[in-house]
Amino acid sequence: MKVISIVGKQKTGKTSLIERLIASLKHYGTVGCIKHAQELELAMPIARDTDRFFTAGADVVVGVSGERSIKLSGPRDLTDLIEEMARSDISFLLVEGFKSSALPKIALSDYLPHEVRNVRKRVELKSGTEIPDTVVKELVEFILALDEYA
Secondary structure (H helix, E strand, O other), X not given: OEEEEEEOOOOOOHHHXXXXXXXXXOOOOOEEEEEOOOOOOOOXXXXXXXXXXXXXXXXXXXXXXXXXXXXXXXXXXXHHHHHHHHHOOOOEEEEEOOOOOOOOEEEOOOOXXXXXXXXXXXXXXXXXOOOOHHXXXXXXXXXXXXXXXX
16 A cells, blocks of 8 residues: 655645545555544534434444445544555555654645655645646656555
């Protein structure tokens, strides 16, 4: 499994870039994502109701609909989540955030070297503009060339 973290300050295009990378990487295998969030907003009806069971004290809750499922559990370490994804036969894991992790990173803003470590690629995106296909292609080639996660 190839793992890359996409980091950037708020509103720098991380989510939009990850959406584009998912679509492109699907041609080469399965894709998983982990998103770091200060708070999880559970807007889907299935997620809202499922969250009520979790809030009531359940340790793990799974909500299932005809179209998708969602699993809620307590706080987890990034390494544990990556290992869980690896057991799911994911080919590519895109991690949004976790700038202090040791994962290789694509940085979308001007972080200083002491702020974020292991930046392998820097990408400048203009807010509110389309991400050029050439940028997506270059990043996919970069991800394909990464070493397998150890």
